């Protein structure tokens with residue numbers, strides 16, 4: 174019983190962790206709303222790859 | 224209100240889970256500060272999985288380092304089960320990381336060509352292999368017939384290798400760990416894990432060396448059990464909450480890390496004599512009877528949450544023991560008698576035969592000092608036996624446990640099959656899950 178409750182908790186945590194990985198990738202790859210003039214090359218690269 | 228909340232197991236669990244998630248995700252989210260160029264959603268997703276897997280691996284070192292504060296919330300068996308489940312999750316994440324990469328950028332498959340692959344890829348392959356070996360030898364330890372101690376030693380070595388090689392791979396790739404301060408942050412985490420290993424393997428044994436014990440006597444008990452009595456040598460020993468256990472090292476240095484967990488069976492309030500009831504089952508336990516008084520011993524403890532001391536407000540207790548599982552429960556009863564505890568205790572005690580009931584006479588004596596009802600359940604009984612026979616199942620429990628189920632706390636310690644059956648039966652009989660406490664003797 175306790176182990177099955179724990180299994181459910183770990184499943185829930187895994188979903189949160191996967192969500193966080195998705196959020197990480199999304200934040201990295203989203204297009205900046207306004208491309209700042211003279212922004213560092215990294216952010217240009219972000220915009221150009223999406 | 225605050226006190227109530229802090230004592231609720233659900234609140235405590237929620238807090239620990241939150242802490243776990245924050246510690247796992249913080250180092251990942253930090254990588255988003257001054258990030259390198261994006262590589263497309265799926266590649267970055269796979270990279271995130273790799274980093275999450277790595278921080279989960281680091282946290283495993285904390286989970287298994289016998290940190291008292293964590294352990295005291297749940298107990299070692301729950302912690303180890305959590306360790307097993309989360310290790311599997313970490314393993315799947317670590318595996319998913321290259322698989323997604325291979326699907327997204329098939330040319331990266333070349334990295335598997337070990338002789339020609341760059342070092343960073345070789346480190347990844349070796350790290351994953353170490354992790355794989357660790358998972359396989361743990362899941363199939365018994366079918367593979369790996370004895371416990373070599374398994375434990377190799378488990379530590381493989382864990383250090385997996386984390387070290389995984390981290391080496393991340394630095395080698397240098398994409399997200401391209402900035403010096405990020406490397407410092409992640410190195411700090413990895414070093415912390417290594418420090419924990421050093422602490423467990425070197426510092427702790429050194430501290431134990433300074434507090435030795437000697438064997439005072441070894442006495443036979445019913446049911447192939449030996450009572451091992453220890454006396455502290457040159458220090459005060461320790462008191463404990465009855466039901467707790469300690470890791471015992473006998474006749475060898477604690478640095479050898481060949482220690483075995485045993486519940487104390489004596490009164491928790493007597494630091495000057497600590498007793499264990501040890502059943503003969505394997506290499507170590509079969510040799511107990513051969514040791515002589517005066518033999519050196521070392522203890523690491525007390526540990527565990529299987530104790531009635533945590534439930535001061537409970538109206539009484541239901542104690543369910545099977546075989547040698549009586550040891551922590553006997554300590555609970557003995558200490559309660561000494562403390563003149565006047566609450567009702569119900570002991571349901573399963574044993575193979577009447578002759579094999581460990582501590583039988585002592586338990587009968589305790590009936591005079593405590594409000595104690597004992598129900599013996601024998602597997603094989605003689606014809607004139609009037610008590611219960613068979614297994615501790617739902618019908619038997621329903622016959623004896625109080626109608627107001629939640630008014631008691633239930634402590635179960637027995638062989639794994641019996642523990643599972645009793646746990647299920649108690650659940651079906653509507654005993655609140657939070658009132659059931661179990662001590663698993665079989666950790667691996």
Ligand SMILES: Cc1cc2nc3c(=O)[nH]c(=O)nc-3n(C[C@H](O)[C@H](O)[C@H](O)COP(=O)(O)OP(=O)(O)OC[C@H]3O[C@@H](n4cnc5c(N)ncnc54)[C@H](O)[C@@H]3O)c2cc1C
Pocket residue numbers: 371372468481482483484485486487499500501502503504505506507508509547550551662663664665666667
């Ligand atoms: C919290 C706890 C309390 C315990 N209390 C008692 C007790 O009061 N009385 C009693 O007789 N037994 C107790 N045990 C069980 C006891 O630890 C094992 O029976 C003993 O370690 C077996 O060692 P062995 O070499 O004789 O047997 P083996 O045949 O080598 O091992 C049998 C099984 O015991 C476990 N085990 C073996 N060595 C270790 C080790 N170094 N660390 C952890 N587990 C190990 C493994 O699951 C193994 O499969 C307790 C176990 C735990 C976890």
